[in-house]
Amino acid sequence: MTSTSSGSPVAVVTGAGSGIGAATAVRLADEGYSLVLVGRRQERLEAVAKEIEACGRRAAIQVLDVTDAAAVRAFGLQLERCDVLVNNAGGAIGTEEVETADPADWRVMYETNVLGSLQVTQALLPLLVSSGNGTVIVLSSTAAFTVYEGGGGYSAAKHGQHALAGTLRMELCGRPVRVIEVAPGMVHTEEFSLNRYRGDSARSAAVYAGVDQPLVADDIADVIAWAVTRPAHVNVDFLVVRPRAQAAQHKVHRADA
Template structure:
């Protein structure tokens, strides 16, 4: 007598920094693609709102408040999960635009802890489950700043270069294991908080970043790219995908209209 075929379980995707912007957009898109999404960030209220939205749309979502810079909390979070097939290391940010001569080392330390060590903590904590899935995917959201420096961006470029190195090194070290490592490096993306945080709440300066730029990227554009990358066949790895708006030819070359 034939044994009934076991139903394949729903694949699980963890998204860090899911409370707003690119992280929230990625979570929505992955849920629409059929993943059970695990939402993490520090702001639990925003995560709960997003989870309700995803569930109302027919998706599966659960909330786990987490500060990725807290190694103990990252390990405890990983211990509460039964499965992890995809990890989206999105938590990050830029703080300050001062030149190196005036930069506050605390800003640099904060950017490194969130963008690099945060990704390291969560990746290490979830690595056993990613490998055990038989087809794990780690995505690192870096930036075009990871390979192009610019005035006032030293600390952010340094941190995002660290994220780039994390992805490249992990891909080498995981070779031969059932783990893909994807890096997505967005250029100019207009979200509600990134530039506002960078300019310490100065709305005018934050708005000036995108002034006159026809059609900068939005969070959904990056989410679409991430979902495409993680849903390639198991043998296909998207090593590095750079995505910019058409108006941005390079970090320092942006078309603006009056």
């Protein structure tokens, strides 16, 4: 991993190679942070790092699978500083109902969304505490508090993340670390729905059909940056972010075809 040594605070973003993770990394760089970009695809991380460095900020990359406990621990030991951790790595697989769902898909979603967030947080928590003003962001979803047909595995994982964030906030009370959960609704990114529908681009596109301005990655990055940059004594516990066209999980306004 390239060093981010400088006088500026350091933000670590997981799943930083694309989508919300990449947008958040760029946005936090704009706020004066040096970035450590964590993800599984080196070429994607390098592209985001170049974008950040082109704006005069520092960015290091770390190729890492957040479900690999030993690798995560090693990463935490080699890092010198961490002021902000954004637990963004995650995602959804499949839309099968509970009756026919593959337990392997549920396991992958749980390990990535929940155990990945747990392991990275555990590895970096000493640095976050020693910073004197640490912030942990947990990127969950509106699925963290609302279930829906075909979303059982993803919702279960996001409910797990929600429990993690709330419990950690209570356990850290009195120590200099904030825990902020951001729960997006409908966000149109290049990969999320495509991965969920196993590469079926037509089904992926149909999710957003007729929706006037679904959220995009930059919208969520802006919300995260706002929460992170509040004064140190201000903790934004839980922030739900939806497009205007989405009033609830099943209430979405779509223009007539």
